[in-house]
Amino acid sequence: MDERLAAILESFEGQGHELIPLLQQVQREFGYLRQEDMREVARFCRVPESQVYAVATFYAQFRFRPIGRKHIMVCRGTACHVRGAPRILQELEKQLGIKEGETTADLEHSLETVACIGACGLSPCVMINNRVEARLTPKKVAETLRKAGGNA
Amino acid sequence: MLSFSDLQQRARAAWQASQDGRRARILVGTATCGRSAGALEVIESMQQRLADRQLDARISEVGCIGLCYAEPLVAVFLPSQPGIVYGNVTPPLAEKLVDGCLLRNDPPAGALGTLGPGNVDGIPPLFDTPVLKHQVRRVLRNCGFIDPAQIDHYLAHDGYTGMVKALAWSPEEIIAEMQRSGLRGRGGAGFPTWRKWQFCKDAKGTPKYLICNADEGDPGAFMNRSLLEGDPHALLEGMLVAGRALGASHGYIYCRAEYPLALERLRVAIGQAEACGLLGKNVLGSGFDFHIHIKEGAGAFVCGEETALIASIEGRRGTPRPRPPFPAVSGLWGKPTVINNVETLACAAMILQRGADWFAEYGTESSKGTKTFALVGKVKRTGLVEVPLGTTLRQIVFDIGGGVLDDKPFKAVQTGGPSGGCIPCELLDTPVDYDALRAAGSIMGSGGLVVMDDSTCMVDFARYFLDFAQKESCGACVPCRLGTRQMLTILEDITAGEGKPEDIDLLSELAEGVQKGSLCGLGQTAPNPVLTTLRYFRDEYEAHVLRQKCPAGNCRALIEFTILSHLCRGCGLCRRDCPLDAIRGERKQPHVIDALICSRCGLCRETCRFDAVTLVQEDERG
Numbered sequence: 001m002d003e004r005l006a007a008i009l010e011s012f013e014g015q016g017h018e019l020i021p022l023l024q025q026v027q028r029e030f031g032y033l034r035q036e037d038m039r040e041v042a043r044f045c046r047v048p049e050s051q052v053y054a055v056a057t058f059y060a061q062f063r064f065r066p067i068g069r070k071h072i073m074v075c076r077g078t079a080c081h082v083r084g085a086p087r088i089l090q091e092l093e094k095q096l097g098i099k100e101g102e103t104t105a106d107l108e109h110s111l112e113t114v115a116c117i118g119a120c121g122l123s124p125c126v127m128i129n130n131r132v133e134a135r136l137t138p139k140k141v142a143e144t145l146r147k148a149g150g151n152a
Numbered sequence: 153m154l155s156f157s158d159l160q161q162r163a164r165a166a167w168q169a170s171q172d173g174r175r176a177r178i179l180v181g182t183a184t185c186g187r188s189a190g191a192l193e194v195i196e197s198m199q200q201r202l203a204d205r206q207l208d209a210r211i212s213e214v215g216c217i218g219l220c221y222a223e224p225l226v227a228v229f230l231p232s233q234p235g236i237v238y239g240n241v242t243p244p245l246a247e248k249l250v251d252g253c254l255l256r257n258d259p260p261a262g263a264l265g266t267l268g269p270g271n272v273d274g275i276p277p278l279f280d281t282p283v284l285k286h287q288v289r290r291v292l293r294n295c296g297f298i299d300p301a302q303i304d305h306y307l308a309h310d311g312y313t314g315m316v317k318a319l320a321w322s323p324e325e326i327i328a329e330m331q332r333s334g335l336r337g338r339g340g341a342g343f344p345t346w347r348k349w350q351f352c353k354d355a356k357g358t359p360k361y362l363i364c365n366a367d368e369g370d371p372g373a374f375m376n377r378s379l380l381e382g383d384p385h386a387l388l389e390g391m392l393v394a395g396r397a398l399g400a401s402h403g404y405i406y407c408r409a410e411y412p413l414a415l416e417r418l419r420v421a422i423g424q425a426e427a428c429g430l431l432g433k434n435v436l437g438s439g440f441d442f443h444i445h446i447k448e449g450a451g452a453f454v455c456g457e458e459t460a461l462i463a464s465i466e467g468r469r470g471t472p473r474p475r476p477p478f479p480a481v482s483g484l485w486g487k488p489t490v491i492n493n494v495e496t497l498a499c500a501a502m503i504l505q506r507g508a509d510w511f512a513e514y515g516t517e518s519s520k521g522t523k524t525f526a527l528v529g530k531v532k533r534t535g536l537v538e539v540p541l542g543t544t545l546r547q548i549v550f551d552i553g554g555g556v557l558d559d560k561p562f563k564a565v566q567t568g569g570p571s572g573g574c575i576p577c578e579l580l581d582t583p584v585d586y587d588a589l590r591a592a593g594s595i596m597g598s599g600g601l602v603v604m605d606d607s608t609c610m611v612d613f614a615r616y617f618l619d620f621a622q623k624e625s626c627g628a629c630v631p632c633r634l635g636t637r638q639m640l641t642i643l644e645d646i647t648a649g650e651g652k653p654e655d656i657d658l659l660s661e662l663a664e665g666v667q668k669g670s671l672c673g674l675g676q677t678a679p680n681p682v683l684t685t686l687r688y689f690r691d692e693y694e695a696h697v698l699r700q701k702c703p704a705g706n707c708r709a710l711i712e713f714t715i716l717s718h719l720c721r722g723c724g725l726c727r728r729d730c731p732l733d734a735i736r737g738e739r740k741q742p743h744v745i746d747a748l749i750c751s752r753c754g755l756c757r758e759t760c761r762f763d764a765v766t767l768v769q770e771d772e773r774g
Binding site (some may be wrong): 015016017018019020021023024045051054055058059060061062073075076077078079080081082083084087090091094114115116117118119120121122123125127130131132133134135137138139 | 452468535602
């Protein structure tokens with residue numbers, strides 16, 4: 001077993017109700033949920049593998065593919081929607097050359113949408129690695145990506 | 153372990169020290185919204201400037217006062233003078249503030265208002281300005297004023313006195329006080345809080361559990377986030393009060409992972425409260441044990457539903473189950489459980505601190521107290537608002553919010569998120585309380601108020617919410633899983649210009665079926681955005697279906713833009729903003745849109761200051 005995974009498992013008791021926090025921890029460490037890790041988690045929590053998969057696929061937070069170094073989440077909340085979020089997403093897709101839910105081949109950027117970031121007073125906004133970029137316009141997208149250190 | 157009065161004394165001393173009159177103080181709002189507007193950069197440049205000028209001032213990070221439209225916000229307090237608040241502070245302005253206020257004692261122009269006792273010539277007290285004058289800040293009283301990372305600041309403002317009272321009272325007395333206050337759940341449905349507590353307390357089975365729903369799933373709402381980030385101890389105190397009333401010794405906070413700062417502040421607050429003996433085993437030596445655990449939500453709107461939330465805490469897929477039994481009888485691990493919203497619990501703490509009569513001073517017959525709202529969308533002054541229940545929508549949107557952005561015509565305000573509805577101009581005088589909003593076809597919800605102007609297409613807006621509901625439907629019951637899908641397909645057809653006349657009736661019929669047949673609140677309320685727009689904006693649906701026209705100019709398949717040459721000044725703003733470079737024209741010459749390149753996003757129309765960009769009317773289109 002991967003050492004890092006073993007270290008994570010050690011901090012839990014192996015009970016079924018720990019499944020979600022455990023998967024969150026694993027994803028935090030590896031960026032996504034690998035098949036072999038989910039198997040280990042199932043064994044550790046003494047639940048069927050199907051249950052781990054069922055839980056992991058139910059919640060929007062969990063991913064099954066590696067994530068880019070810059071994780072861009074476009075808010076599709078109501079306030080952002082009425083103030084032009086669809087155009088921001090469109091512009092990001094254009095600039096990064098990927099669609100919502102995809103990651104660039106060089107693993108630099110991942111583009112996702114999220115139900116609401118909660119910065120509605122400054123809409124439209126996106127979150128890049130836990131940092132909220134607010135009051136965006138399609139024209140500001142390029143600069144925002146540059147500021148985030150991207151090479152797009 | 154210190155006694156409570158020792159704790160209070162220590163806290164007051166710490167607060168006094170932080171207010172020390174001899175040293176200048178600078179408060180910067182660094183909640184998520186402040187940070188996203190650049191508050192941390194502002195702090196950096198102020199620190200640099202202070203060092204360069206060899207000036208002494210204490211910079212404190214505080215929560216959000218709720219004036220989102222003016223973020224980042226900075227308040228400068230000179231010794232024994234009122235604070236002066238500035239909005240939209242940029243790093244260069246921050247340097248000017250340091251020089252102006254601290255070096256020359258000559259505050260730069262453009263201040264929003266003053267804080268605290270005393271006057272400054274030419275600057276109104278902040279709480280007398282229109283945005284705050286109509287508000288009653290109770291739940292939000294500490295947000296933006298205290299340092300949320302310091303328990304002493306909370307304690308110095310009567311913090312935890314409600315809990316101390318709860319420890320002295322019997323559970324029956326606490327519940328009776330809640331009943332007298334008239335507090336109803338702030339999460340949306342408005343169930344009387346005391347009754348929920350009573351059911352749970354009386355239910356057979358131990359232990360009992362308390363859960364705080366801090367998942368705030370409604371898109372367009374951030375009241376709970378602001379409270380958690382700005383005054384986390386208010387929630388902890390409310391949970392202690394509830395725990396004491398229920399006889400619970402464990403409480404869970406279910407908070408969404410998208411709120412990293414709120415989670416961090418909660419963890420800090422829990423650690424501090426435990427260290428002070430206000431939380432954990434044997435609270436203040438009373439024999440009452442209460443532990444608070446944080447559960448991070450993993451991103452599922454349906455987990456706002458009580459039984460789904462419980463399933464999620466138990467480590468399962470967040471799918472609801474039929475009720476009864478209600479969670480108050482059989483909830484977490486099959487034990488009696490109360491689930492309350494963040495604001496409800498913060499209110500409970502206040503009620504114990506100040507009394508039920510004080511709480512019920514404001515409000516209407518059936519809806520007591522104040523309520524926080526997130527006022528967002530096409531409104532001038534977006535932000536966090538707290539008003540007495542019964543305030544009208546007009547007062548909130550126009551008096552507090554300053555009216556529609558760019559003075560465009562008001563079209564509707566959406567309340568209650570995906571479970572709510574759109575309220576049109578004619579009903580702007582509806583008082584905001586649980587019952588009046590329900591009568592208008594919407595719900596109070598957790599407090600999102602999204603304002604729309606005439607460029608929002610109501611059919612597309614309904615489509616947006618159905619898209620949301622359909623994606624978030626857990627799939628457990630057929631009416632919701634397939635019904636929302638069918639409704640969405642119809643709405644997609646209509647907005648794509650492929651709607652058929654019979655679609656409108658079919659939509660209403662489906663909506664009724666989904667409402668009646670769904671298992672939980674998500675499905676039962678998912679049709680509300682469609683039903684209210686059908687009720688108040690049916691003409692827009694008909695325009696799409698019968699005349700292939702989108703009156704708001706939003707649905708791309710049904711519109712075309714043109715620039716009126718007699719109004720265009722050739723300023724070039726639209727040309728620069730166009731994402732596809734579809735606009736051409738020389739400077740100071742009328743511009744033109746290349747219809748072949750144009751994606752009809754409408755940005756040019758929003759950008760134009762001369763109303764020169766308009767929709768091509770249907771009969772003109774070639």
